[in-house]
Amino acid sequence: MFDGLGNRLDSVLTRIKGKSRLSPADVDEALVEIRAALLEADVALSVTNNFVERIRSVAVGVAASRSLTPGQQIVKAVDAELVRVLGGESLKISYASKPPTIFLLAGLQGAGKTTTAAKLALHFRRNGRSPLLVAADLQRPAAVEQLRTLGERASVPVFSQPTDPVSVAKAGIDEARRVGRDIVIIDTAGRLAIDESLMAEISSISNAVQPNYTFLVIDAMIGQDAVNTAKAFNETLSLDGVIMTKLDGDARGGAALSVKEVVGKPIAFGSTGEKLEDFDTFYPERMASRILGMGDVLTLIEQAERTLDEEVTKKGASRMMEGRFDLDDFLEQLRQVKKMGPLKGIMGMLPGVPKELKDVDIDDKEINRIEAIISSMTIDERRNPKLIDGSRRQRIASGSGVQSHQVTGLLKQFTEMQKVMKQMGIGPASATRRHKAKSNARKGRRNKR
Amino acid sequence: MGSYSGWIMHLLFLVLVYLIAVLVVAAGGVYISRQRRSRLSTSSKKVMPAPPGTLTARGGEDEKAASVVTEQAPVDNLASVVSSDVEEREPPKSLSAGLSKTRGVIGAALSRMKLRGGLSEEFWSELEETLILGDIGLEISRDLVSKTRDAFRQTGLNSSVEAIDLLRRQMLADLEGKERSLTLFGEAPNLVLLVGVNGVGKTTTIGKLANYLTSRGSSVILAAGDTFRAAASEQLEQWANAANVEIVKGSSGGDPASVIFDAASRAKAIGADVVIADTAGRLQTSSNLMGELAKIHRVAQKAPGTLSEVLLVVDATTGQNGLSQAKSFSQAAQTTGVVLTKLDGSAKGGIAFAIERELGIPIKFVGTGEKMGDLVPFDPATFVDEICG
Numbered sequence: 001m002f003d004g005l006g007n008r009l010d011s012v013l014t015r016i017k018g019k020s021r022l023s024p025a026d027v028d029e030a031l032v033e034i035r036a037a038l039l040e041a042d043v044a045l046s047v048t049n050n051f052v053e054r055i056r057s058v059a060v061g062v063a064a065s066r067s068l069t070p071g072q073q074i075v076k077a078v079d080a081e082l083v084r085v086l087g088g089e090s091l092k093i094s095y096a097s098k099p100p101t102i103f104l105l106a107g108l109q110g111a112g113k114t115t116t117a118a119k120l121a122l123h124f125r126r127n128g129r130s131p132l133l134v135a136a137d138l139q140r141p142a143a144v145e146q147l148r149t150l151g152e153r154a155s156v157p158v159f160s161q162p163t164d165p166v167s168v169a170k171a172g173i174d175e176a177r178r179v180g181r182d183i184v185i186i187d188t189a190g191r192l193a194i195d196e197s198l199m200a201e202i203s204s205i206s207n208a209v210q211p212n213y214t215f216l217v218i219d220a221m222i223g224q225d226a227v228n229t230a231k232a233f234n235e236t237l238s239l240d241g242v243i244m245t246k247l248d249g250d251a252r253g254g255a256a257l258s259v260k261e262v263v264g265k266p267i268a269f270g271s272t273g274e275k276l277e278d279f280d281t282f283y284p285e286r287m288a289s290r291i292l293g294m295g296d297v298l299t300l301i302e303q304a305e306r307t308l309d310e311e312v313t314k315k316g317a318s319r320m321m322e323g324r325f326d327l328d329d330f331l332e333q334l335r336q337v338k339k340m341g342p343l344k345g346i347m348g349m350l351p352g353v354p355k356e357l358k359d360v361d362i363d364d365k366e367i368n369r370i371e372a373i374i375s376s377m378t379i380d381e382r383r384n385p386k387l388i389d390g391s392r393r394q395r396i397a398s399g400s401g402v403q404s405h406q407v408t409g410l411l412k413q414f415t416e417m418q419k420v421m422k423q424m425g426i427g428p429a430s431a432t433r434r435h436k437a438k439s440n441a442r443k444g445r446r447n448k449r
Numbered sequence: 450m451g452s453y454s455g456w457i458m459h460l461l462f463l464v465l466v467y468l469i470a471v472l473v474v475a476a477g478g479v480y481i482s483r484q485r486r487s488r489l490s491t492s493s494k495k496v497m498p499a500p501p502g503t504l505t506a507r508g509g510e511d512e513k514a515a516s517v518v519t520e521q522a523p524v525d526n527l528a529s530v531v532s533s534d535v536e537e538r539e540p541p542k543s544l545s546a547g548l549s550k551t552r553g554v555i556g557a558a559l560s561r562m563k564l565r566g567g568l569s570e571e572f573w574s575e576l577e578e579t580l581i582l583g584d585i586g587l588e589i590s591r592d593l594v595s596k597t598r599d600a601f602r603q604t605g606l607n608s609s610v611e612a613i614d615l616l617r618r619q620m621l622a623d624l625e626g627k628e629r630s631l632t633l634f635g636e637a638p639n640l641v642l643l644v645g646v647n648g649v650g651k652t653t654t655i656g657k658l659a660n661y662l663t664s665r666g667s668s669v670i671l672a673a674g675d676t677f678r679a680a681a682s683e684q685l686e687q688w689a690n691a692a693n694v695e696i697v698k699g700s701s702g703g704d705p706a707s708v709i710f711d712a713a714s715r716a717k718a719i720g721a722d723v724v725i726a727d728t729a730g731r732l733q734t735s736s737n738l739m740g741e742l743a744k745i746h747r748v749a750q751k752a753p754g755t756l757s758e759v760l761l762v763v764d765a766t767t768g769q770n771g772l773s774q775a776k777s778f779s780q781a782a783q784t785t786g787v788v789l790t791k792l793d794g795s796a797k798g799g800i801a802f803a804i805e806r807e808l809g810i811p812i813k814f815v816g817t818g819e820k821m822g823d824l825v826p827f828d829p830a831t832f833v834d835e836i837c838g
Contacts, residue, residue: 036587039581039587041769042768042770045581045582108766108791108794109648109791109819110648110649110791111648139819140653140819141688142680142683142684143684145680146680146681146684148680149680192791192793192794193794194794221646221764221770221771222766222767222768223767223768223769223771223796223799224584224796225794225795225797226766228795246648250734251769252769252770255768274647
């Protein structure tokens with residue numbers, strides 16, 4: 001939807017590339033773009049304005065350095081600053097010497113507290129702890145049933161009673177002591193930060209149970225209101241950390257920055273899907289690239305490392321470098337990509353993919369078809385597609401259950417791709433100064449090896 | 450069919466090649482650089498984030514292939530679409546180019562300068578910031594303020610109160626002439642489908658909507674179409690009891706489309722006027738779940754009666770992602786209106802303005818609390834007043 005900061009700055013700064021150095025006006029223009037990128041990512045206005053001011057000196061420095069790639073340098077600086085702000089101290093859970101360790105979850109309606117409670121419970125259970133979930137949301141219809149169902153899925157017991165939230169929370173702690181659970185996670189009703197009576201209520205829950213950790217659960221899609229909410233909850237409860245939910249959507253998640261700035265406490269966990277396992281430690285680097293619209297390459301690589309066969313990938317890489325990537329290699333890599341799950345999800349994580357390409361509705365069945373076509377070729381045909389004449393094409397088509405023109409289409413596409421890759425294998429076809437400099441450096445390095 | 454599937458194939462191939470290239474390069478690059486590092490017997494395993502812009506430039510060799518990828522896009526005609534998109538992103542032309550550059554914090558020095566119109570640069574950027582704080586979005590905020598500014602100069606007004614009033618009228622004009630009431634005039638039963646991302650308040654809205662319609666004399670049946678979320682149908686059932694309407698439920702994890710179809714059949718049989726159908730919350734990025742929604746929509750169209758409304762429920766705290774939600778949900782299920790929930794909080798819900806202005810989907814109702822009566826028809830004037838602070 002929105003351009004990433006990289007694209008934004010590039011389009012501003014390419015216009016002035018010819019100049020030997022950036023003028024103060026150019027710097028201002030770059031800062032305007034940085035501000036726009038942050039606002040479009042839903043970073044709160046006040047936080048954005050402070051952030052941009054901090055970047056100013058960096059940008060001025062870059063301008064003075066006569067860099068050939070001022071855009072990239074500024075983006076790098078912004079990224080680094082984001083990571084610095086988002087990161088800082090990470091939260092290390094220290095368990096209470098006298099169990100149970102008590103966790104209190106608070107947040108707005110619909111932020112995902114109940115699901116998060118169950119995810120957190122599963123997280124602790126998997127770390128060898130024995131958690132107890134306490135359902136203190138007696139307000140929303142069926143919230144207790146929801147937590148019970150989720151608790152069952154996580155194999156974690158759920159405690160509740162139809163009294164009032166403060167009593168339930170207190171009784172839950174007693175119950176944990178009685179049955180010997182060493183972690184208690186208290187789910188509370190969603191409440192608006194401006195609802196005084198409900199804020200007073202959660203304050204009395206907190207006073208009654210004296211939690212070791214109080215987490216604000218916040219939706220990654222939240223906009224400018226994030227600061228107000230975070231501020232109010234922090235003032236009422238003195239938060240220990242934040243849990244961000246719905247990170248599997250395409251929200252840029254600028255709220256992470258706003259909340260971190262206001263609360264000054266770490267973002268402890270991130271929730272990335274509807275399954276209870278989709279819950280992970282929060283990674284500031286990833287959040288930074290996400291806010292700047294640069295794709296989540298690290299997650300992608302991690303996923304790739306988990307699912308891809310190292311040998312096969314390496315082979316593919318070297319064949320590609322040598323410009324000898326044939327249909328057989330293609331098939332092999334295609335099967336690897338398939339293992340990583342639906343294409344659309346993978347595409348979303350890639351940086352620099354044009355929006356139009358990301359929006360294309362990709363039917364994974366088409367991939368199966370391509371796989372079938374190539375599988376119906378002999379090894380010789382895959383290595384040398386020129387062998388494929390009319391009758392071979394007919395055989396391949398009927399072997400894979402497609403029309404013969406589809407086989408032709410695939411071959412044509414592949415030849416085109418090969419052409420492009422070959423060009424690249426020899427040297428960049430339309431290199432800008434930047435690319436050329438890089439490739440020269442690379443050639444030097446390669447010669448040394 | 451031939452040319453169509455050829456086109457799809459072309460596109461798919463491009464996507465695949467792109468992916469494979471990037472993956473091979475990214476993953477291969479990591480392995481290679483790891484090997485190299487282990488050869489150098491360095492212990493650090495940390496992979497640095499990629500420098501932005503270059504795709505996955507880590508290690509050495511992969512940079513070249515990364516540029517392969519970058520330059521592959523132009524092979525396809527998509528490239529032209531992309532570049533024209535970039536051109537459109539010129540800053541809005543307002544006042545003089547020189548002044549627009551100095552907006553916001555950048556023009557701190559200039560901002561105190563009085564303009565001939567009588568209002569300072571600071572005033573206008575504060576006005577813009579007010580809109581941004583309401584989640585209207587940067588571009589629309591800029592556009593609204595620049596239009597207001599032009600109008601302000603032309604009319605020769607000179608007070609800030611008048612300027613804010615101009616902005617109000619500007620915004621009201623954007624919200625004018627839309628059908629905001631529910632159009633439940635088809636052959637009964639009229640089906641109202643509620644869709645949206647997780648946690649926006651679909652189920653609660655249905656409870657309140659059921660009450661709203663029954664208190665106006667309609668007979669209503671609820672369809673518990675959220676068969677995914679734990680206890681969603683129990684939650685809806687409690688609302689059904691409170692609103693004293695019938696509910697049709699399926700089994701947990703069952704097929705949502707058939708629950709909705711059953712409810713429509715039931716409504717037809719007993720002569721009910723309206724079926725309000727719940728659906729599971731889904732993020733618009735999940736293609737499987739959006740596919741499921743498209744199916745629900747298709748089935749709802751074929752169900753007895755008329756599919757009259759598809760309401761997108763939007764949480765007032767939502768930021769700019771709301772536009773992406775509205776686009777995707779409209780694509781999958783042809784949304785006919787927006788219900789803006791949680792407007793009783795400190796969030797202003799400006800994203801709904803953006804959705805209506807950009808996509809033409811009218812805001813129909815607003816939710817203002819957790820009680821049965823906390824759902825009211827949308828009133829543009831109140832809404833705009835709130836946003837303008």
